[in-house]
Amino acid sequence: MKLEEAQQQFIASWGAFGSHWGINRTMAQIHALLMISADPLSQDDIMEKLSISRGNVNMNIRDLIDWGLVSRIIIPGERKEFFSAEKDIWKVATQIVKERKKRELDPMLRLFDQLEEVEGDKKDKNIKQFTETVSNIRKFGLQADKMLEMMIKADENWFLGNLLKMFK
Amino acid sequence: MKLEEAQQQFIASWGAFGSHWGINRTMAQIHALLMISADPLSQDDIMEKLSISRGNVNMNIRDLIDWGLVSRIIIPGERKEFFSAEKDIWKVATQIVKERKKRELDPMLRLFDQLEEVEGDKKDKNIKQFTETVSNIRKFGLQADKMLEMMIKADENWFLGNLLKMFK
């Protein structure tokens, strides 16, 4: 397979993947493009390579920066800004985990703390089913939270090494 | 907090959560409703409780069944069909992992196998960056795949016990 074609496929596939995970397709594509680019790219480069508008590039780049996945690069002598993606996939993964945990899991767990304290007769089957469900999901969430927290802080080799041991 | 209100909040929150993960809000809400219902519900029950149309309920219920998260219940003497959700959160989680792995991770890994074999001068920095990125993501994906595979097959207590040990 030729490089050009492979690159296109990689970008398309990363974009499709992202869109299944609540990330907009273009944002994932820009991320993909930057990950496989040896040098930082400018907004114009990205517009051209992905055939998208300036406004679109600008907005999605900003989001990627918010997510901590892309950084602005100043190249001395150049007037333009350039952008470059974190290329260490472990760092990418932990960064995404960290953000999603903060934005989604943590608030949900806080809500569930409250929901467990529903008032009423604990023997009523509706109350029982509700508190049981919430409590079980909450326990599961706390475990997940602990594991993700650890992953965020961990060193890649330590983490993968341990997992491997566990699954041997 | 009153049961009614807590239920509403749970359903809303589960729906919002789902929509960040590529699952449509209504589908997640129906799932939430069924998880906290002590008894199986009919299509009409769901329509009424969530104020949505018959067609919508029907389609999303079918999807939930496809995902293995909900099952049809026949109640003797009743003409209608009833529906009930898996309530063991561990089973829910592994079922979701299993399906998403099959639909998303596995095809991506198959694609990456091909992409790594891009033709051309291995010293060209563009080719180098491309193959390196793809190869690293692929390795990471294979690890994740292994871990998820194990999780799918594992018993909850064994899995969580081991994780706990690992993180102690």
Next chain:
DNA sequence: TTGAATTTTCAAAAATAAGTGAAAGTAAAT
């Protein structure tokens, strides 16, 4: 069979999300 109850389908409508491009904003260079 017939027909009432129930489920399923699907074209059209509504809602939501994403993308555009021109205008406004900034900041370096002259």
Next chain:
DNA sequence: ATTTACTTTCACTTATTTTTGAAAATTCAA
């Protein structure tokens, strides 16, 4: 201070996804 190069914003357009509801299909009981 003004021009020029570049970045950001946002009202509007376009594309995508979700929902509706009525018609068609199915199921079951008499």
